Each structure stands twice: as structure tokens, then as C-alpha cells.
Amino acid sequence: MSTTRRPVIGIFGAGKSGVAIARLALDAGYTVRIASSGNADDTDQLLRFVAPGAEAVDTRDLPALADVLVLAVPLRRFRELPLHGLAGHIVIDVMNHWPPIDGLLPEFADAGRPSSTVVRDALPSTARLVKTLNHLGYHQMEDLPRPPADPDRAALAIAGTTPTPSPPSPASSTTSASTPSPPARSPTAGRSSPKVRSSASTSTRAPCAAPSGSTTAGRPGSVR
Ligand SMILES: NC(=O)c1ccc[n+]([C@@H]2O[C@H](COP(=O)([O-])OP(=O)(O)OC[C@H]3O[C@@H](n4cnc5c(N)ncnc54)[C@H](OP(=O)(O)O)[C@@H]3O)[C@@H](O)[C@H]2O)c1
Numbered sequence: 001m002s003t004t005r006r007p008v009i010g011i012f013g014a015g016k017s018g019v020a021i022a023r024l025a026l027d028a029g030y031t032v033r034i035a036s037s038g039n040a041d042d043t044d045q046l047l048r049f050v051a052p053g054a055e056a057v058d059t060r061d062l063p064a065l066a067d068v069l070v071l072a073v074p075l076r077r078f079r080e081l082p083l084h085g086l087a088g089h090i091v092i093d094v095m096n097h098w099p100p101i102d103g104l105l106p107e108f109a110d111a112g113r114p115s116s117t118v119v120r121d122a123l124p125s126t127a128r129l130v131k132t133l134n135h136l137g138y139h140q141m142e143d144l145p146r147p148p149a150d151p152d153r154a155a156l157a158i159a160g161t162t163p164t165p166s167p168p169s170p171a172s173s174t175t176s177a178s179t180p181s182p183p184a185r186s187p188t189a190g191r192s193s194p195k196v197r198s199s200a201s202t203s204t205r206a207p208c209a210a211p212s213g214s215t216t217a218g219r220p221g222s223v224r
Contacts, residue, residue, distance in 0.1 A: 006030055007090075010066025012059065012081050014043055014050075016138040017094055018072035022051040024141060033066050035059040037077075063089065071095055075115060076102040079122065087124035094133040095119070120161060130160040 009025045011018045014036040022032045032054040036043045043056035057065055063085030071078060075095045097108040097115045108115045116131040123129060133141060135157055144154040 007067035008033060008065065009068050009070065010035070010057075010062045011070040011072055012062065013070075013072035014046055014056075015072065017133070017141070018070065019050045020138040020141040021070055021072060021094070021133065022047075022054045024145065026051065026053045031055070033057050033062060035062040037073075037080075060085075068092065071119070074102055075108060076105055078119060083122055084124060086127040088126045089128070090130060091123060091127050092130045092132060093119050094131075096134050116159070128161055130158060132156060132158040 006029065008031045009022075011022055011032065011034045014022075014034050018034060018036075022034055025032045032051070033056075034043060034047060034051070034054050035057050036046070037059070040056040040058045040061075047054045047056050059080075060082050063069060063082055066089075068090045069086055070092045071081070072094050073081065075097050078095060093116050095115065097105060099105075102108075107118055114131075116129065120129045133156070136144070140154075146153040
């Protein structure tokens with residue numbers, strides 16, 4: 001029997017995309033914690049209805065209570081997040097520069113510089129940024145998943161940073177082995193979580209497959 005602990009998914013933003021991702025992750029069996037701009041009690045009231053089973057936490061506490069962190073806040077507000085706490089985490093950026101919503105943000109106005117590179121540069125160097133899901137509408141995130149091998153599966157674009165290999169040390173300079181990646185940080189292991197508000201009920205919806213990067217049949221999604 002495997003004793004591998006599944007990563008805890010932390011989501012900044014309890015809006016349209018954050019809730020859709022939360023429900024997918026819950027259905028796939030993950031522990032999900034969500035922070036919104038309000039306090040955890042307010043977020044908990046919302047989650048009881050829109051993502052039962054997800055746990056509400058305060059924004060400042062989320063990095064220490066999750067392994068994988070999803071940025072699902074309006075891009076104009078991402079610098080309000082406790083970015084320093086994202087060190088060592090896998091960070092999933094689903095945000096877009098969407099002027100009708102965000103206004104025209106000068107730091108994201110350079111068409112030659114994707115928004116995710118601005119986000120990456122704002123994160124600690126040990127955060128590993130993954131850009132995905134931003135090309136789907138929130139409704140599509142939940143409508144498109146299909147079981148493996150289903151011919152109607154949709155493609156999901158994924159781009160990410162890779163750890164920079166350390167230069168070989170004198171002791172290892174005669175070998176050709178590549179430098180292994182550092183182990184993923186596990187901030188939640190063995191940790192109690194007093195700030196977590198857990199909604200009372202659990203999801204009764206049928207499990208569904210989360211979108212996968214290995215899917216094949218591509219269909220365009222709207223970008224929001
Ligand atoms: N909507 C889509 O279909 C879709 C699809 C893919 C990607 N995206 C991208 O995802 C991002 C979010 O879009 P959305 O449509 O989900 O937005 P939304 O429905 O307006 O939700 C945004 C959420 O972020 C929260 N938030 C704002 N500032 C915060 C902060 N400092 N700390 C914690 N939470 C904060 C908001 O909380 P309050 O309400 O309490 O302020 C709200 O729960 C955007 O960049 C968008 O381009 C959207």
C-alpha cells in the first residue's frame with residue numbers, strides 16, 4: 001500500500017475560476033484550501049454552497065497550509081498575495097491580463113512579455129511557476145473533462161519553469177549525472193491547521209477526471 005501523501009491544493013481566489021478548480025480537485029480526491037480577500041469565516045460561508053468540502057483559510061496562512069498554490073485572483077491584485085510565502089512551492093498561474101476587467105495594467109501591457117513572466121519575476125526564486133487553465137472559461141473547466149481514452153478529450157496547454165541545474169561541484173565534475181531537482185517542499189506535513197474553516201458537508205457529485213496535460217483532442221477555449 002502506498003503511503004505517499006497527496007499534495008494539498010491551495011487556491012487564492014474564491015471566484016469563478018478558483019471555485020471551478022476547487023471542485024475539480026475535490027472530485028479528484030484532493031484536500032483543497034481556499035483563501036479569498038475576505039476573512040476565513042466569510043469565505044467559509046461561501047464555500048459551503050459553492051465548493052462543499054473545501055476548507056476556508058486566511059490569505060496570509062494559505063502558503064503554509066498547502067503544497068501546490070493556485071493563483072486565481074484578478075491579475076491587478078496578485079501583488080496583494082503573500083508572495084514571499086510561495087518560496088519552494090509549485091505555483092499554478094491561471095490569471096490573464098483582461099483589460100475589460102483589470103483595466104490596462106502598465107506592467108502587463110507589453111505584448112512581447114507574457115503576463116506569466118511578470119508573475120514569475122515577482123515570486124521567490126525557489127517557486128516553480130506553471131501556467132495553465134488560463135485559456136479555458138471557468139465553465140469549460142468543469143464541462144470539458146473526460147475519462148482517459150475518451151476521444152472527445154480536450155487539450156490543456158501547460159508551460160512551466162524548470163529548476164536551474166547547479167553548476168557541477170569539483171567533486172562531481174567528472175561525472176555526467178545531472179543535478180537532481182530539490183524535493184518538493186511539504187509545508188503541511190505533520191502540521192495542525194487551527195486557522196482552517198472546513199465546510200460541513202461533502203460533495204455528492206460524481207467523481208470526474210481532472211483535466212490532464214496528456215489529453216489529445218484540442219478544442220479552443222475562451223480566455224478570460
Ligand atoms: N472567469 C474565467 O472564466 C477565467 C478562466 C480562466 C482564468 N481566469 C483568470 O483567473 C483570474 C480570476 O478570474 P475570476 O473570473 O475567477 O475572478 P472573480 O470571479 O472576480 O474572482 C476573483 C477572486 O479573487 C479574490 N481576491 C481578490 N483579491 C484577493 C486577494 N488579495 N487575496 C485573496 N483573494 C483575492 C476575490 O475575492 P473577493 O470577491 O472577496 O474580492 C474573488 O474571490 C483572472 O486573472 C482571470 O483572467 C478566469
